Amino acid sequence: MVDVELRHLATMAAVVEEGTFGRAAARLGYTQSTISQQVAALEKSVGGPVFERPGGPRPVRLTPLGTVILEQGRDLLAKAEALADAVERFKAGDGRIDIGTFQSVSNVILPAVVRRLRDEHPGCDIRLSDVPEDPQIGDLDLLFYDRPVDGDVERVKLVDDPYYLVTRPRDFPDGPVPLKRLDGKPVVGCHAACDQVWMDQALADADARPRIVFRSPGNETILSMVRAGLGWAVLPWLALHGSDVQSDDRLAIHELRPAPTRGVYLHWPATSSQSPLAVRAIEIATEVAADLTKQAPAGRI
Incomplete structure (x- = not known):
């Protein structure tokens, strides 16, 4: 040579x-x-x-x-x-970043994260992919998920995201609804690839076994089924916030007692050095989540 x-x-x-x-x-x-x-x-x-x-x-x-x-x-x-x-x-913070995400984060948290990253680093390449059931960090730089992911990863909990009951107006009087009231009632649920398995267990722990009449992975589809009178739905606050349900007079939102709550986590590989772009994305996601917490009902999500 x-x-x-x-x-x-x-x-x-x-x-x-x-x-x-x-x-x-x-x-x-x-x-x-x-x-x-x-x-x-x-x-x-x-x-x-x-x-x-x-x-x-x-x-x-x-x-x-x-x-x-x-x-x-x-x-x-x-x-x-x-x-x-x-x-x-x-x-300088440009380059490429691969992010695994799921519906609520994609609709509520990521738009602000992507906008701010692009404003600061116009040349960056941000690539998103939907996380499967039982996700792994793999080749991703960042991974959002509603439970801690196994493996050699570091993580930060962004928010505690409580579930609410979504009904049609006048199905219940104003105020909290005991989870037990869902026992045997028609409910529109998610697919198992979402968080339905975890939600089913939370309901069972409260001796509530609703009758699932329809399943969909899409929050908007679930809400449309509630509007149509097919049944009620149990959805996390991030999903409701992203769908602007509070301004929809065809739906009513009730706190649940006890309130099932999921954590929303951001993960990254523990064995590799993070790029400046990934480090900045973690910082921005944490700031966006903190701002969302201030917007949540009663100051909590």
Whole structure:
């Protein structure tokens, strides 16, 4: 393998572009003897002359070997410049970040996170993917989930997100509803890939076993079924906040007693160094979650 240094290739390119060693030295801030030494080192590396030196004021000319070296060398210099630029952009917070997310976070937390990241780093590449049931951090930089994820990860709890009962108006008087009241009643539920398995257990612990009449992974579909009178729904506050249910006069929201509550967590790999972009995303997500907490009913979510 030919052992060529990038600085020698840069010197060669400058000589070709300027025509003489002297003008190349002035451009690069070197002495002319330094230029000669670097060209000599390059020629030693490739095993032959790269320039014909006519002497006097006449410009130097490339040898056939020099033409081959320069053609390939320009590609290497361009790639080296691109690499340096990518490193600088990475250090400045640009680059790519892969985030696993789920419905409530995608609708309520992530829009503010993505907007602020893009405002601060317009060149960043943010890629989102829906988390499956039993997710793993894998190749993701960040992972939002409503339970702690196993594996070699670090995490922060963003919010405690209580569940509420969604009904049609006048199905219940104003005020909290005991979970026990759902026993045997028609309820529109989520798919198991959401948090229905966990929710079913919370209901069972309260001796409430509602009759699931329809399942959907989409919060908007579930709410539409409640509006149509198919049944009630039990949904977390983030889902209701993202759907702006509070302003919908076709629906009523009731606290549940006791109130099932899920945690919403943000995870990242514990074994790798986080990019500046990922670090900033964690900071912003934490700030957005804190702001949401202030907006929640009775100051809590």
